Amino acid sequence: xxxxASSQKLKDAFESQMRETQNQVEQLKQVFRxxxxxxxxxxxxxxxxxxxxxNEVSGEVADDSVLDAALIASAQAVEH
Numbered sequence: 001x002x003x004x005a006s007s008q009k010l011k012d013a014f015e016s017q018m019r020e021t022q023n024q025v026e027q028l029k030q031v032f033r034x035x036x037x038x039x040x041x042x043x044x045x046x047x048x049x050x051x052x053x054x055n056e057v058s059g060e061v062a063d064d065s066v067l068d069a070a071l072i073a074s075a076q077a078v079e080h
Contacts, residue, residue: 002018014075
């Protein structure tokens with residue numbers, strides 16, 4: 001979604017959110033290490049579908065404002 005956003009402000013917001021998420025993942029890994037457990041990755045078809053839909057919309061929308069709004073809606077769905 002970062003590469004598809006037209007607004008630099010939106011790109012920056014997505015990048016900031018990505019860094020925050022990466023930090024949260026690292027914190028969770030530390031918790032697992034403390035408890036001597038191995039985290040397991042799982043696939044989430046719902047999130048995969050939201051991301052796929054965002055990518056499809058990115059290729060279909062010509063108006064930058066509409067595209068950014070669609071990407072924001074997709075990002076909100078992922079966060080929810």
